[in-house]
Amino acid sequence: xxxxxxxxxxxxxxxxxxxxxxxxxxxxxxxxxxxxxxxxxxxxxxxxxxxxxxxx
Ligand SMILES: [Zn+2]
Numbered sequence: 001x002x003x004x005x006x007x008x009x010x011x012x013x014x015x016x017x018x019x020x021x022x023x024x025x026x027x028x029x030x031x032x033x034x035x036x037x038x039x040x041x042x043x044x045x046x047x048x049x050x051x052x053x054x055x056x
Contacts (some may be wrong), residue, residue: 002032011040035047 002013006042010023011032020028032040 003029004036005029011036011043013040019046036042 001015001018002011003018004011005021005024005026006028008021008027009022010021010043012018012022018029
């Protein structure tokens, strides 16, 4: 499940119960929308690609 923090707009992927945003510690977050999920996945892909480039 991917969540979006309403306070800082940080997105995070968590399995199970989530109590706080890992970035700002706010309890004010909601499940991400489909569009947000796609954006998040794109971001993750880019991030992993960059990491792989660095290691190569
Ligand atoms: Zn936050």
